[in-house]
Amino acid sequence: MQLGHAELQMFARVQSTLPFRSAYTLDDLALALGRSKKTAYRHLQQLKRMGFVIASHEGVFTLRDSVFLPPSVIPRILPSLLAISQERKFRLRNGDPGIERARHLLMALGGFPTLDYAAYELTGYQTPITFYFYPDSLEQAIKILRENGYVESPRGSVILLPKTGDFSDPIQRVFYDSLAVGGRGILDAIAIARKFPKETGSTGYLYSLLNMALKVEQDIGSDRLISSRRMRGD
Amino acid sequence: MEISSEIPSVVFVGAAATLAHLGWRARRTLDLDIVVEVAGDVEEGRLLDLGYLNLNDEWYTPRRWKIDIYRRDVSGFSVAKVVSDSVKVRVRKSTIRVAKLEMLILMKHRAGRTDDVRGLIGSRFSSIDWNYMRSIARNDEELVEMENVARSMKLM
Secondary structure, eight states, X not given: OOOOHHHHHHHHHHHHHSOOOSOEEHHHHHHHHTSOHHXXXXXXXXXXXXXXXXXXXXXXXXXOGGGGSOTTTHHHHHHHHHHHTTOEEEEETTSOOOHHHHHHHHHXXXXXXXXXXXXXXXHOOSOOOOEEEEESOHHHHXXXXXXXXXXXXXXXXXXXXOOOSOOSXXXXXXXXXXXXXXXXXXXXXXHHHHHOTTTTXXXXXXXXXXXXXXXXXXXXXXXXXXXXXXXXXX | OHHHHHSTTEEEEHHHHHHHHTTSOSOOOSEEEEEESOGGXXXXXXXXHTTOEEETTEEEXXXXXXXXXXXXXXXXXXXXXXXXXXXXXXXXXXXXXXXXXXXXXXXXXXXXXXXXXXXXXXXXXXXXXXXXXXXXXXXXXXXXXXXXXXXXXXXX
């Protein structure tokens, strides 16, 4: 997926002038874009269609922090965002999350786990709480969940996503999904990039930044070791 | 939970406090943020005697959890304020002290952890004391931003 000129301009304005906040108003967006509230509203609708808006109501909205990722990365996360924006959430009828049972049922049916559980399996970094899954057949997956006592619920922790985009490299897909979802997903993405540099090297400048951060961390680590040795008189 | 008995004046902030306020359902890493008011509780010799490890100026519990210890302030709140306003939470058969919900939300907000802010406001909206939050917020803008998170989710 490619970004058009107008979209690139919008991202440039948003990224350079919109402050990083927990919530925004239409006035904030209009000010950042240097445009009218009406134009800001149009851009908000565009951000919503792309999947960057988490929640919005009466001119107040929250954004995924992935909106601030380098523009070269944005096209790569658009399929993930599109899928995430069409998520279907399920839990057991009795209110339990029912994750383990759903994992068993869905994996047997066929498909691709992503985000929390997949990232945890790759990195062991953050504990998972939500089971995200791209079933080979969304209809079949919904059917089997319903047959086994699951109901759709906004608080569901079993989340089905429609298969959108490229799944040929599983690690890369989990990486881009993690970047797209933002928040703690960004931490997962960094952990994946650290562990699988080859598979995640396609992010251009972001990849360089992560490598530079690693180098600084290693340099500081060895400095510390040297200074503490000196202190001990080694 | 062993930390509470080893470091009596400990108050959990960060992930442990988030877990406590969200009914133990939140993502976390293997590190803990704690505030400690009584200096003697975290005196180096004492921690080493308890089996804590100090590796490159970073502390680890005997169970190998990394801990960041805050002695003066955390996210703009003094340790004394975090401790005095902390709440007790029952965990299995014991009790731990964690940062008050509204303070934790502002800490997360100031740390840029927007997904934790949304999670806490979304799940605990009915428990939030907005007057108390107003009293500890840096300014009106900060409070309005937290209210806007709730508004965006149609909670207000």
